[in-house]
Amino acid sequence: TQLLEQSPQFLSIQEGENLTVYCNSSSVFSSLQWYRQEPGEGPVLLVTVVTGGEVKKLKRLTFQFGDARKDSSLHITAAQPGDTGLYLCAGVNTGFQKLVFGTGTRLLVSP
């Protein structure tokens, strides 16, 4: 069974702080996705990283895929209350039509 462990599980910070969320696995994935889910809604895709060592930036969010394609990180600079939500990483395996989701990180950014 493939598992994706995220850390931390919960994060409560003040507006303007920086944070990093980690997503780790013992398995190799062909690509890795990051989602954000808000209450009452389904997850929304933020980014897909495909190449080992790849770094993608989305405004204040920076995503990195590990060289061995087993881990990833999400860094948020100058967090804002609008960043509040559940952040999920999800691994994709070649040949499979399913996502393996991480355990999730719940982020609360207070004004």
Add this chain to the structure above:
Amino acid sequence: KAGVTQTPRYLIKTRGQQVTLSCSPISGHRSVSWYQQTPGQGLQFLFEYFSETQRNKGNFPGRFSGRQFSNSRSEMNVSTLELGDSALYLCASSLAGGIKNGNEQFFGPGTRLTVL
């Protein structure tokens, strides 16, 4: 372009009953996947349908089943409900090639099922 819609949004059932949830994918999307989300287990894959056929299946008991219609709409059924089936059930649609071909999955808002 309308998103993925799921009905009903909320459902309360009692143990032993059965339930059917419905999902309408984004127009043009032919792959529909179902996931269960609980606080303890997180988001887990149930199954995926394409062209009215189950293409992939997760590790859930046979009480969980699904089907897809010719218009790509999908339903999932849970029989003999247990307390542990209380969860948010999410449906996601993607283009025909599915996620293994790099197609994005778009999630619906989910159906919140409570089993009493």
